[in-house]
Amino acid sequence: MRQAHTVEQVRAAEAALMAKLPEGTLMQRAAAGLAVAVSNFLGGTYGARVVLLIGSGDNGGDALYAGARLARRGAQVTAVLLSSHAHPGGLAALLAVGGRVGATSDIVSADVVLDGIVGIGGRPGLRPDALAAVQLAEQYGVPIVAVDTPSGVDVDTGETPEPHVRAALTVTFGTHKICHLVDPAASACGPVHLIDIGLDLPPAEVQSLQAADVRALYPIPHGESDKYSRGVLGLMVGSPQYPGAAVIATTGALAGPIGMVRYVGPDAVAAAVREAHPEVVGDGRVQAWTIGSGLGDELDVPRIRELLDADEPVVLDADGLKALDDSGDHVDVLATPHAGELARLLGVERATVEAERLKYARLAAERFDVTVLLKGATTVIAGPDGEVRVNTNATPWLATAGAGDVLAGLCGSLLAAGLTPLDAAAVGAYLHASAANLSSSGGPTTAIAVAQALPEATRLLLS
Ligand SMILES: NC(=O)C1=CN([C@@H]2O[C@H](COP(=O)(O)OP(=O)(O)OC[C@H]3O[C@@H](n4cnc5c(N)ncnc54)[C@H](O)[C@@H]3O)[C@@H](O)[C@H]2O)[C@@H](O)CC1
Ligand SMILES: Nc1ncnc2c1ncn2[C@@H]1O[C@H](COP(=O)(O)OP(=O)(O)O)[C@@H](O)[C@H]1O
Ligand SMILES: [K+]
Numbered sequence: 001m002r003q004a005h006t007v008e009q010v011r012a013a014e015a016a017l018m019a020k021l022p023e024g025t026l027m028q029r030a031a032a033g034l035a036v037a038v039s040n041f042l043g044g045t046y047g048a049r050v051v052l053l054i055g056s057g058d059n060g061g062d063a064l065y066a067g068a069r070l071a072r073r074g075a076q077v078t079a080v081l082l083s084s085h086a087h088p089g090g091l092a093a094l095l096a097v098g099g100r101v102g103a104t105s106d107i108v109s110a111d112v113v114l115d116g117i118v119g120i121g122g123r124p125g126l127r128p129d130a131l132a133a134v135q136l137a138e139q140y141g142v143p144i145v146a147v148d149t150p151s152g153v154d155v156d157t158g159e160t161p162e163p164h165v166r167a168a169l170t171v172t173f174g175t176h177k178i179c180h181l182v183d184p185a186a187s188a189c190g191p192v193h194l195i196d197i198g199l200d201l202p203p204a205e206v207q208s209l210q211a212a213d214v215r216a217l218y219p220i221p222h223g224e225s226d227k228y229s230r231g232v233l234g235l236m237v238g239s240p241q242y243p244g245a246a247v248i249a250t251t252g253a254l255a256g257p258i259g260m261v262r263y264v265g266p267d268a269v270a271a272a273v274r275e276a277h278p279e280v281v282g283d284g285r286v287q288a289w290t291i292g293s294g295l296g297d298e299l300d301v302p303r304i305r306e307l308l309d310a311d312e313p314v315v316l317d318a319d320g321l322k323a324l325d326d327s328g329d330h331v332d333v334l335a336t337p338h339a340g341e342l343a344r345l346l347g348v349e350r351a352t353v354e355a356e357r358l359k360y361a362r363l364a365a366e367r368f369d370v371t372v373l374l375k376g377a378t379t380v381i382a383g384p385d386g387e388v389r390v391n392t393n394a395t396p397w398l399a400t401a402g403a404g405d406v407l408a409g410l411c412g413s414l415l416a417a418g419l420t421p422l423d424a425a426a427v428g429a430y431l432h433a434s435a436a437n438l439s440s441s442g443g444p445t446t447a448i449a450v451a452q453a454l455p456e457a458t459r460l461l462l463s
Pocket of ligand 3: 059115116117118119146147148149150151
């Protein structure tokens with residue numbers, strides 16, 4: 001499980017640990033890990049030209065001590081001081097091993113720039129001299145390694161209202177921060193490398209399931225299982241306008257853990273579904289529903305509301321989201337909007353949702369008393385009680401028509417097999433992205449190909 005803690009939680013854990021250790025120990029741990037990560041990033045240290053961008057706080061201290069370690073191993077290290085105050089011990093350590101203080105123009109010929117401008121103490125945005133330095137690095141194609149966080153992002157929300165660093169690698173300490181997992185900031189981090197500095201932290205509200213967590217949650221059939229006990233999913237999806245949505249969602253559902261799928265919809269669409277999947281049966285008892293993908297003119301709001309009020313959990317997707325209202329208890333509903341659909345639900349602009357994804361996913365979960373899975377490059381899942389899961393393993397090739405229908409079918413399948421909406425959403429998003437990575441392998445793919453790769457992605461995970 002990858003956990004993302006708030007700045008307040010990190011500071012409390014740091015204070016507790018620092019009280020037990022000699023002064024400076026944590027910064028030395030951070031700097032040691034950072035120096036090794038930078039050395040690995042460069043493929044060696046000797047002769048490398050390293051520029052440090054140094055702000056006024058301990059983030060700059062980390063960068064300076066790491067710079068001193070790199071200089072000791074033969075790197076040419078130059079510190080660019082962006083504030084009248086730089087961490088005194090760090091600066092002295094760097095100068096003592098042959099590092100020097102230089103100017104922004106040194107960036108042009110550097111092999112790497114370390115962003116020690118601000119870390120968890122930073123407010124969003126970059127001051128003009130910091131911005132100019134960062135722009136110079138971008139202009140000359142010099143990669144930036146962010147120390148703890150890319151400077152300028154909002155650490156606790158993942159928002160990027162102001163200019164910020166776009167890193168090729170982020171080296172963070174103690175735990176992940178929310179900006180490492182939640183877009184748009186997450187996309188500015190590059191790969192995130194975590195250095196353990198020994199912090200003792202409480203459980204985090206924002207978590208990201210990793211392979212072992214997904215494996216532990218996946219419902220696996222056993223000797224006494226039959227097609228009913230494995231779970232039966234009802235699908236109310238597709239329409240004469242969008243028959244493909246029904247076929248695609250069914251393919252996703254059948255590639256999940258359940259034993260049977262029931263399709264409910266117009267005869268012509270049912271025929272298309274059965275032609276692709278002869279094993280699909282008609283109306284009857286189910287353990288969960290997937291409703292909404294490609295419903296178009298077939299949208300029947302009163303019928304959907306009846307199903308939302310019934311006992312069986314529901315995945316509510318696409319057109320079906322129009323049936324959601326903020327009365328009543330819907331804790332067993334998983335809503336799966338993309339940013340445009342969530343914006344419509346909340347009466348705000350799409351760009352506003354894209355800029356503040358965590359905030360609006362949480363807001364909708366609270367307002368409608370549902371679990372919200374907000375689709376996008378990283379998927380944010382918010383439960384009605386404030387828990388958040390983030391999925392980060394997708395490929396941009398997954399942004400293809402019908403991919404959302406696969407996800408709706410798969411999440412319904414996981415609900416019908418007994419997972420909670422939060423777990424179904426997190427496991428579903430993870431496997432959906434894994435299947436996309438398999439079927440894409442770095443090139444184009446289609447929704448059907450993603451759905452067809454789901455069994456193999458699941459097998460690889462469980463084996
Ligand atoms: N808290 C911890 O557990 C640890 C923290 N360490 C490092 O310490 C960092 C936090 O250090 P600080 O608390 O000194 O804070 P920062 O170094 O993040 O920020 C320093 C100061 O910069 C100023 N500032 C804020 N926003 C700015 C902006 N947009 N542009 C320019 N200046 C701005 C503020 O006066 C702020 O206090 C962490 O990110 C990490 O790198 C590590 O040394 C190890 C452990
Ligand atoms: N840039 C991206 N990188 C990775 N995954 C993405 C990206 N954009 C969208 N996705 C994923 O692709 C799927 C698209 O679903 P959706 O928008 O509902 O499309 P459709 O309605 O055509 O099925 C979602 O699972 C979403 O998370
Ligand atoms: K930084």
